Amino acid sequence: xxxxLVIENVSKSYRETEIxxxxxxxxxxGEFLSILGASGCGKTTLLxxxxxLLEPDxxxxxxxxxxxxxxxxxxxxxxxxxQNYALFENMTVLQNVKYALKFHGIPKADAEKNALDMIAAVxxxxxxxxxxxxxxxxxxxxxxxxxxxxxxxxxxxxDEPMSALDVATRLSMRKELKGLQAQFGTTMIxxxxxQEEAFALSDRIMIMNQGEICQIDTPENIxxxxxxxxxxxxxxxxLQAKVDSLSKFINGRRGG
Amino acid sequence: xxxxxISKLIISICIALFFIVCVISPIVSMLCRITPxxxxxxxxxxxxxxxxxxxxxxxLIATVISLLLAxxxxxxxxxxxxxxxxxxxxxxxxxxxxxxxSHAFGLVALFGSNGLITNLLSLDxxxxxxxxxxxxxxxxxxxVAFLMFSSILEYEDGMTYKAAEVLGIPALSRFTGIxxxxxxxxxxxxxxxxxxxxxxxxxxxxxxxxxxxxxxVLMYNKAxxxxxxxxxxxxxxxxxxxxxxxxxxxxxxxxxxxxxxVSEKVEPKKSRMxxxxxxxxxxxxxxxxxxxxxxxxxxxxxxxxxxxxxxxxYHIQKTLSRGADKYLLNSMIYSAVTALLGTLLAFICSYIxxxxxxxxxxGLHLISITSMAIPGIVxxxxxxxxxxxxxxxxxxxxVILVNSIHFFASPYLMMYNTLGKVNPNLEAVGQSLGIHRLxxxxxVVIPKVRGALVxxxxxxxxxxxMTISAVSFLAPPAPKPVALMINQFEAQLLxxxxxxxxxxxxxxxxxxxxxxxxxxxxxxASR
Numbered sequence: 124x125x126x127x128l129v130i131e132n133v134s135k136s137y138r139e140t141e142i143x144x145x146x147x148x149x150x151x152x153g154e155f156l157s158i159l160g161a162s163g164c165g166k167t168t169l170l171x172x173x174x175x176l177l178e179p180d181x182x183x184x185x186x187x188x189x190x191x192x193x194x195x196x197x198x199x200x201x202x203x204x205x206q207n208y209a210l211f212e213n214m215t216v217l218q219n220v221k222y223a224l225k226f227h228g229i230p231k232a233d234a235e236k237n238a239l240d241m242i243a244a245v246x247x248x249x250x251x252x253x254x255x256x257x258x259x260x261x262x263x264x265x266x267x268x269x270x271x272x273x274x275x276x277x278x279x280x281x282d283e284p285m286s287a288l289d290v291a292t293r294l295s296m297r298k299e300l301k302g303l304q305a306q307f308g309t310t311m312i313x314x315x316x317x318q319e320e321a322f323a324l325s326d327r328i329m330i331m332n333q334g335e336i337c338q339i340d341t342p343e344n345i346x347x348x349x350x351x352x353x354x355x356x357x358x359x360x361x362l363q364a365k366v367d368s369l370s371k372f373i374n375g376r377r378g379g
Numbered sequence: 380x381x382x383x384x385i386s387k388l389i390i391s392i393c394i395a396l397f398f399i400v401c402v403i404s405p406i407v408s409m410l411c412r413i414t415p416x417x418x419x420x421x422x423x424x425x426x427x428x429x430x431x432x433x434x435x436x437x438x439l440i441a442t443v444i445s446l447l448l449a450x451x452x453x454x455x456x457x458x459x460x461x462x463x464x465x466x467x468x469x470x471x472x473x474x475x476x477x478x479x480x481s482h483a484f485g486l487v488a489l490f491g492s493n494g495l496i497t498n499l500l501s502l503d504x505x506x507x508x509x510x511x512x513x514x515x516x517x518x519x520x521x522x523v524a525f526l527m528f529s530s531i532l533e534y535e536d537g538m539t540y541k542a543a544e545v546l547g548i549p550a551l552s553r554f555t556g557i558x559x560x561x562x563x564x565x566x567x568x569x570x571x572x573x574x575x576x577x578x579x580x581x582x583x584x585x586x587x588x589x590x591x592x593x594x595x596v597l598m599y600n601k602a603x604x605x606x607x608x609x610x611x612x613x614x615x616x617x618x619x620x621x622x623x624x625x626x627x628x629x630x631x632x633x634x635x636x637x638x639x640x641v642s643e644k645v646e647p648k649k650s651r652m653x654x655x656x657x658x659x660x661x662x663x664x665x666x667x668x669x670x671x672x673x674x675x676x677x678x679x680x681x682x683x684x685x686x687x688x689x690x691x692x693y694h695i696q697k698t699l700s701r702g703a704d705k706y707l708l709n710s711m712i713y714s715a716v717t718a719l720l721g722t723l724l725a726f727i728c729s730y731i732x733x734x735x736x737x738x739x740x741x742g743l744h745l746i747s748i749t750s751m752a753i754p755g756i757v758x759x760x761x762x763x764x765x766x767x768x769x770x771x772x773x774x775x776x777x778v779i780l781v782n783s784i785h786f787f788a789s790p791y792l793m794m795y796n797t798l799g800k801v802n803p804n805l806e807a808v809g810q811s812l813g814i815h816r817l818x819x820x821x822x823v824v825i826p827k828v829r830g831a832l833v834x835x836x837x838x839x840x841x842x843x844x845m846t847i848s849a850v851s852f853l854a855p856p857a858p859k860p861v862a863l864m865i866n867q868f869e870a871q872l873l874x875x876x877x878x879x880x881x882x883x884x885x886x887x888x889x890x891x892x893x894x895x896x897x898x899x900x901x902x903x904a905s906r
Contacts, residue, residue: 174807196807201811203808223813226815270808
């Protein structure tokens with residue numbers, strides 16, 4: 124895979140606090156990269172810098188070889204899905220997905236067709252006339268994804284999009300997200316604090332702590348060779364604890 | 380990004396300049412008129428100390444009574460099992476739809492030397508003076524305190540009481556241990572808000588004070604009656620003290636109600652005795668609230684109470700022939716323009732302060748709520764001093780401007796809180812999708828806050844219709860706002876005309892409130 128997005132020495136501070144400390148990494152074309160870390164580690168700030176909602180204090184961001192460090196958010200060829208989806212509540216599902224297209228010079232009929240195709244791709248064709256308040260959390264998330272994908276971005280950034288969903292919906296959304304990525308060939312950068320989610324979805328995982336990257340590697344390599352004590356305790360021990368409690372329960376049932 | 384920053388900077392500078400010109404500069408220029416000699420001559424004058432004592436004592440007594448009545452009535456509405464709660468709550472806030480001077484005038488009409496009840500019960504008609512000010516101030520300030528307590532009691536978490544009951548904590552201890560601490564902040568806020576409202580109002584003491592002069596009336600007499608702006612400025616500075624104190628208390632004492640987590644509302648008690656007492660209490664409050672309005676109607680529609688009770692339209696015709704209809708129309712036009720300008724301004728400011736989280740927005744937020752700390756009477760005088768000689772002085776534009784500033788803080792805060800609850804990422808999503816912020820505001824944010832916009836418009840309109848404080852300094856001789864005619868007619872002993880003017884202000888405000896509620900209901904249903 125070729126490098127799609129390259130981040131070099133990006134730093135960001137608020138007043139005296141250093142949120143990001145010279146962060147460097149890359150995302151490959153078509154890759155699913157998760158940024159994993161506890162609350163306050165700087166992962167959401169990093170995502171906002173990548174989309175252009177925040178300017179870094181120092182550093183450079185390159186996409187397909189072009190410097191986009193200071194480009195406007197809509198000129199980066201990226202999309203973002205927020206944790207709370209930020210749907211336009213006064214618009215139907217179709218209007219939500221179609222609305223942005225009119226600002227990109229797409230003729231009305233084409234915009235409608237694009238939007239309907241995208242809604243079909245996320246499996247909401249039966250709900251196009253519904254308003255967000257009449258949809259479940261999972262359906263709302265799908266609208267947010269369809270709205271983002273309708274503009275055909277190369278990279279989609281997802282900011283903890285599943286944290287408000289129940290466990291069953293989360294599991295089904297994981298599959299759907301991977302399916303959409305395969306269908307559109309989009310690079311996805313996924314911010315989460317959930318170790319299990321990161322391991323289930325990602326080609327590579329980037330683990331952050333206090334504004335720094337601890338390790339960036341495939342899930343297998345992280346399991347085998349954790350870079351430091353933080354990775355071992357925050358990621359592996361936590362996962363192991365979950366596995367242990369589940370296996371106890373499952374073994375108990377078998378034994379009983 | 381740079382272009383966006385420049386346009387944001389230009390808007391920010393324009394708004395900052397507006398507030399510097401319309402709020403800070405007038406107050407500073409008023410304070411700058413105070414000289415040591417002028418200060419000493421006012422403070423050393425024989426009227427000053429009695430006025431301070433009268434102001435503080437009437438305001439203190441009225442505040443305590445108002446708060447006790449407000450807590451009791453809010454308790455009846457939120458904590459007992461009575462019916463007609465919506466009706467009672469609506470009637471309780473009716474006094475907010477007539478000017479403060481009308482409340483005092485209502486008392487004069489009922490208990491004055493030739494009042495309805497004075498004649499009916501053969502009383503001595505001695506309502507003028509200290510106790511008249513107290514009663515009038517209670518009538519005028521009660522709804523504000525009621526709304527504060529009604530709202531806080533509505534949002535109290537019922538689970539706390541259930542847990543206390545399960546733990547076997549007795550009723551009195553539940554009241555002292557749970558309810559009172561919960562109400563503490565609101566009691567403090569309401570005390571300062573009501574005290575300031577009363578101490579800075581001159582409508583009630585001017586109408587019913589008789590020989591009891593308060594600071595606000597002294598200021599009015601100096602500044603309007605004797606055109607002595609220097610002395611007026613000294614008294615204005617004194618009146619700023621409680622208002623600024625209330626403002627600081629409010630800043631340091633943020634509300635604890637709606638933001639807190641409510642798992643279950645408090646269940647009203649199903650006690651028969653409590654129910655009966657609550658009905659009696661609420662009905663008495665309704666009678667007190669409606670008595671002045673009823674007295675206006677009797678005065679207007681009877682030929683001459685109590686001598687000649689034959690129904691007549693003579694007083695209405697007479698008042699209209701004195702230009703009340705034109706004044707009313709003028710007032711409605713000013714109020715509509717004030718409401719449009721004020722709503723637009725308050726929306727822009729609240730959008731900036733609630734949705735753009737930068738240093739400027741914090742500064743703007745502070746300036747925006749500063750107008751709460753400036754009593755109308757002080758704002759009026761400061762405008763006279765600062766804008767004297769400017770092209771807008773003596774025109775209706777200055778009345779619109781002063782009203783927009785005077786009533787700015789409440790609608791601003793209402794929209795600030797509403798916008799704070801709107802999804803914080805809408806603009807960010809818009810940016811990432813290439814949708815300009817203005818389109819997000821027009822197509823997404825405004826549809827979401829339409830109800831609050833209607834409420835803001837109504838607030839500006841209703842208050843502009845009935846205010847006399849700042850406008851009495853600034854209104855051009857013609858066309859005058861209609862509320863100023865109440866005092867004018869009363870001074871000319873045209874009591875029926877003054878009553879009729881109070882009624883028409885009340886009717887217009889009730890209609891506006893009614894239409895506003897209908898629109899809000901429709902908007903809520905269409906969501």
